[in-house]
Amino acid sequence: MKIKVAPSILSADFSCLAEEVKRVENAGADLIHVDVMDGHFVPNITIGPLVVRALRKITALPLDVHLMIENPQKYVDRFIEAGSNMITMHIETIDVGSFKKLAGDLRNRKVLTGVSLNPDTGLEKIKPVLGDVDFVLVMSVFPGFGGQEFIQASVEKIKQLRAIFKGDISVDGGINDNTAKQAIAAGANILAAGSYIFAAKDVKQAIERIRHGN
Numbered sequence: 001m002k003i004k005v006a007p008s009i010l011s012a013d014f015s016c017l018a019e020e021v022k023r024v025e026n027a028g029a030d031l032i033h034v035d036v037m038d039g040h041f042v043p044n045i046t047i048g049p050l051v052v053r054a055l056r057k058i059t060a061l062p063l064d065v066h067l068m069i070e071n072p073q074k075y076v077d078r079f080i081e082a083g084s085n086m087i088t089m090h091i092e093t094i095d096v097g098s099f100k101k102l103a104g105d106l107r108n109r110k111v112l113t114g115v116s117l118n119p120d121t122g123l124e125k126i127k128p129v130l131g132d133v134d135f136v137l138v139m140s141v142f143p144g145f146g147g148q149e150f151i152q153a154s155v156e157k158i159k160q161l162r163a164i165f166k167g168d169i170s171v172d173g174g175i176n177d178n179t180a181k182q183a184i185a186a187g188a189n190i191l192a193a194g195s196y197i198f199a200a201k202d203v204k205q206a207i208e209r210i211r212h213g214n
């Protein structure tokens with residue numbers, strides 16, 4: 001499976017977001033990871049559809065929109081209209097029936113569907129929707145902030161998921177050259193990384209390092 005790198009703009013300089021996106025785009029990013037937080041599901045507030053729409057104008061890369069919000073079904077439409085290509089919803093925020101219905105809508109609209117789970121949520125919680133999603137986003141930190149340390153137990157979780165799921169597996173939180181290597185070996189093929197990429201002097205080298213796990 002091709003390894004894709006998805007820089008999380010949560011760690012970008014928002015005073016010049018367009019340049020920051022260009023910087024990672026020119027350095028070989030495959031996707032732009034957009035962290036949407038509502039101050040309810042997670043203790044932080046970040047980005048809404050308005051910013052997604054602005055990003056849509058300045059990059060051709062797929063926008064990988066990670067919804068860390070309660071009642072995602074209320075807002076999904078607006079994020080799609082704004083130009084999202086991939087939408088991830090947390091299994092902690094939506095019941096299985098509503099998730100399946102929404103995943104069907106997303107498929108009709110040619111938007112890729114992802115399900116995410118927190119570090120303390122077991123894989124059994126997402127099993128009922130694995131047939132409805134294009135990818136699973138495994139949280140390797142508790143969502144809310146960039147720059148946290150990778151939780152080692154995520155490696156085993158990715159391994160177990162890879163044994164039962166053939167789609168894309170994304171890993172998000174605490175990704176650096178070392179943790180990327182472990183996540184890839186366990187079966188992940190999309191790496192969402194914020195601080196490691198945006199804090200790097202050489203962004204291209206940082207992206208290549210995590211892509212090749214060295």
Ligand code: DX5
Binds near residue numbers: 008035066
């Ligand atoms: C955490 C977000 C992550 C975060 C990753 O709540 O979902 O995408 O921005 O940042 P780093 O790579 O710095 O852990």
Ligand code: ZN
Binds near residue numbers: 008033035066172192
């Ligand atoms: Zn994220």
